[in-house]
Amino acid sequence: MDLLELNSTYDNGRAHPTIHQVRIIGNQTNFPISWLNIQGYCEYSIYLENFQHIKLKANTAMLKGTRIHNQLEEEFQKDAISTTIDEIIETSQTEEVLSREFFVMSKEYGIRGFIDEIWLGPDSIVIIDDKPGDKAYFSMKNQVYAYALAFKNSICNDKKIECALRTRGTDNIFWREEFTKESEENIKNIIQHVQNLIAGEDDFIPTKNPNKCRVCRFNKVCPNNKS
Numbered sequence: 537m538d539l540l541e542l543n544s545t546y547d548n549g550r551a552h553p554t555i556h557q558v559r560i561i562g563n564q565t566n567f568p569i570s571w572l573n574i575q576g577y578c579e580y581s582i583y584l585e586n587f588q589h590i591k592l593k594a595n596t597a598m599l600k601g602t603r604i605h606n607q608l609e610e611e612f613q614k615d616a617i618s619t620t621i622d623e624i625i626e627t628s629q630t631e632e633v634l635s636r637e638f639f640v641m642s643k644e645y646g647i648r649g650f651i652d653e654i655w656l657g658p659d660s661i662v663i664i665d666d667k668p669g670d671k672a673y674f675s676m677k678n679q680v681y682a683y684a685l686a687f688k689n690s691i692c693n694d695k696k697i698e699c700a701l702r703t704r705g706t707d708n709i710f711w712r713e714e715f716t717k718e719s720e721e722n723i724k725n726i727i728q729h730v731q732n733l734i735a736g737e738d739d740f741i742p743t744k745n746p747n748k749c750r751v752c753r754f755n756k757v758c759p760n761n762k763s
């Protein structure tokens with residue numbers, strides 16, 4: 537399998553005047569795809585962090601995740617060849633290509649992010665997100681569906697795309713599913729809801745699950761804490 541690192545340049549637009557992590561690219565607000573995992577857990581934490589600008593230190597799990605992620609990236613870069621998206625797509629017509637930290641952006645839907653790992657082959661694409669543990673929560677799936685939508689919308693729409701979740705730092709793929717028309721329509725609706733939150737047209741709904749609040753890093757400052 538060829539190891540190719542995407543050397544991408546892209547229109548970064550400009551920062552939103554009041555909302556952290558949101559950029560305005562073209563005429564469209566553009567948010568990080570990782571928000572979709574957070575949104576599925578409790579979208580009120582997006583409000584606290586990015587709209588209210590509450591800054592908290594990363595917790596132990598986050599620091600551990602970053603450390604493993606960086607180790608994997610360093611290993612990959614030892615053997616990877618840096619190249620363009622056109623060359624990656626061209627090579628993948630005949631050979632399997634593995635890439636990491638693969639940037640995707642859909643200007644149309646207003647989403648962007650880095651795919652942890654992607655396998656590109658002549659017949660199909662596998663998009664992999666690394667997570668702690670081995671339970672496939674719908675919020676995690678939404679994040680991968682959004683990568684798939686951005687890939688399909690901006691890079692290539694004529695191959696089968698599979699979405700996968702893998703235990704971070706291992707080869708254990710614990711969920712793998714084709715990106716279907718139904719998944720696509722569903723994630724488009726969720727993305728539109730987040731765009732409505734950004735535009736102030738929808739309200740942020742806090743979770744009702746006290747177990748989520750108990751382990752939420754915002755629980756000491758959140759007025760909706762149920763724990």
Ligand code: SF4
Pocket residue numbers: 578579580581584742743748749750752753754755758759760761762
């Ligand atoms: S404390 Fe609960 S309601 Fe508040 S942001 Fe965290 S998970 Fe959401």
